[in-house]
Amino acid sequence: MNKVFGLCRGRPAAPGKRREPSKAVESRRESSTAVDSPRQPSPLLFLLPFLLLSSCSPSSPSSPVSPASPPRILSLAPSLTEILFAIDAAPLLAGRTDACDFPPEASAIPSTGAFGEPDFERLIAFRPTHVVYVDLHNKTLPDLLRRRNITVLHIPCDQLDDIAPAIRQLGELTHLRGNSEPLATRIETRLSELRGNPAPLATRPGVFLLMWNDPLMTVGGGSFITDLVHLAGGRNIAADTPNPYFNVSLEWVVTRNPDILLSLIEAPPGALRKRLSENPGWAATRAIRENRVLDSLPLDLMCRPGPRILEAVEALQNELEMISRGGAEARRLQ
Numbered sequence: 001m002n003k004v005f006g007l008c009r010g011r012p013a014a015p016g017k018r019r020e021p022s023k024a025v026e027s028r029r030e031s032s033t034a035v036d037s038p039r040q041p042s043p044l045l046f047l048l049p050f051l052l053l054s055s056c057s058p059s060s061p062s063s064p065v066s067p068a069s070p071p072r073i074l075s076l077a078p079s080l081t082e083i084l085f086a087i088d089a090a091p092l093l094a095g096r097t098d099a100c101d102f103p104p105e106a107s108a109i110p111s112t113g114a115f116g117e118p119d120f121e122r123l124i125a126f127r128p129t130h131v132v133y134v135d136l137h138n139k140t141l142p143d144l145l146r147r148r149n150i151t152v153l154h155i156p157c158d159q160l161d162d163i164a165p166a167i168r169q170l171g172e173l174t175h176l177r178g179n180s181e182p183l184a185t186r187i188e189t190r191l192s193e194l195r196g197n198p199a200p201l202a203t204r205p206g207v208f209l210l211m212w213n214d215p216l217m218t219v220g221g222g223s224f225i226t227d228l229v230h231l232a233g234g235r236n237i238a239a240d241t242p243n244p245y246f247n248v249s250l251e252w253v254v255t256r257n258p259d260i261l262l263s264l265i266e267a268p269p270g271a272l273r274k275r276l277s278e279n280p281g282w283a284a285t286r287a288i289r290e291n292r293v294l295d296s297l298p299l300d301l302m303c304r305p306g307p308r309i310l311e312a313v314e315a316l317q318n319e320l321e322m323i324s325r326g327g328a329e330a331r332r333l334q
Contacts, residue, residue: 071151071173074126076118076133079157079306081106083170086307087179095126102300102308124148130173157305160227164188167307183307190310194231204235205320208258208287210265210272216248219264224305232316234260250281260323261287262316263295264303270295294319 072094075081081100084093090105099115100106110126112118117137123145130151136142142152153173155166164184171180207229209219219225219236222244226236237256238248263272273293276282287293297319301312 071129072127074123074128074131075100076131079304080132080155082306083167086183087171087176089174089176092174094128159224160191160309163305163309187310201235204233205259206237207234207260207262208237208253209262211245216250217245218248220244220246228313231313233320254281254284257285258287260292260294264299292323
C-alpha cells in the first residue's frame with residue numbers, strides 16, 4: 001500500500017510484509033469491507049481513517065496547567081501537530097511522529113518514531129507533560145504514561161465537524177484560546193455556509209475516489225473525505241456504502257461510470273490516467289475516456305482532517321469547476 005492510504009485512514013499501520021508508511025488522517029474504527037467479496041481486510045492494516053476515523057472530546061480530562069509552567073506536549077498525530085502549529089503552540093511541542101510533516105518547520109522537532117508506534121524510551125526521554133494522540137498500536141501505552149504522571153489525551157477526529165472541537169481542546173491545553181477560538185469559529189462558520197444551499201446530489205458530477213489500485217479501494221460514506229467532495233460540488237459514487245474505506249471491483253466502477261476520478265495515490269501527474277487508459281475496462285468509463293482525472297492535489301491536504309480543511313474544499317472545488325467549464329466548452333464547440 002502507498003503511504004497516502006495511511007494519510008487517509010488516520011490510524012497506524014499494522015505490522016506485516018506490506019507495511020504502509022505511516023501518515024495521518026484520522027478516521028473511523030470500522031474495518032474496510034469488500035463489495036464483491038466476503039473477505040475482510042484487517043482494520044489495523046488501514047491505519048487510522050486518512051483518515052483517516054468518535055468525537056473530538058477528550059477520553060481523559062487534562063490536568064490544569066499553570067501558565068507559569070507551560071506544558072511540554074508530545075503530538076502523536078499529524079492533524080494534531082498541524083493544529084498546534086496553526087494556533088502558534090509550536091514552542092510547546094516537545095516531540096512529534098515521523099508522519100508529522102506539515103508545516104515544514106515541524107521537521108525541526110524531534111520525532112518519537114512512526115505514527116501510532118512511538119518509541120517508548122525516546123518518548124520518555126523527551127520529558128513531556130502531555131501526550132495527545134489519535135490511535136496507537138499499543139493500547140496499554142496511555143496507562144503506562146499516566147503511571148509516570150504524564151497527562152494523556154485521546155483526540156479522535158472522524159468527521160469535518162470534529163475539527164473545530166479539537167482545535168478548541170488544544171487551545172485550552174496550551175492557554176491559547178485567543179488563537180484557537182477564531183480558527184475554530186472560522187471553520188465552523190464556513191462549513192455551515194458551504195452546506196447552506198447544496199445542489200441536489202443527482203445533478204452533480206459523480207466522483208470515484210481511488211485510494212489504492214491493487215486491490216481497488218475507495219472511500220465510502222463513513223469518511224470525512226466524502227463530505228469534503230460533496231461540499232466541493234461533487235458526488236462520491238460510493239457514498240451509499242457506510243464504510244469509510246472498502247474494496248471494489250473494476251466491474252463495480254465501470255457499472256457506476258464515474259464522471260471524474262480523484263486519485264489519492266502518489267504518482268506523477270498524468271501517469272495514472274495513462275496506465276488506466278490502457279485497460280479496456282477503465283477506458284470505458286467517462287472519467288478516463290474524457291481525461292477527467294484529478295491527480296495533482298496535495299494528498300496531505302486532501303486526506304488530513306485539520307486546520308487546512310477549508311483549503312482542501314476550495315482546492316477541490318476549483319478543480320471540479322474547471323472540469324465542468326471544460327466540458328461545457330467542449331459541448332458548445334460541437
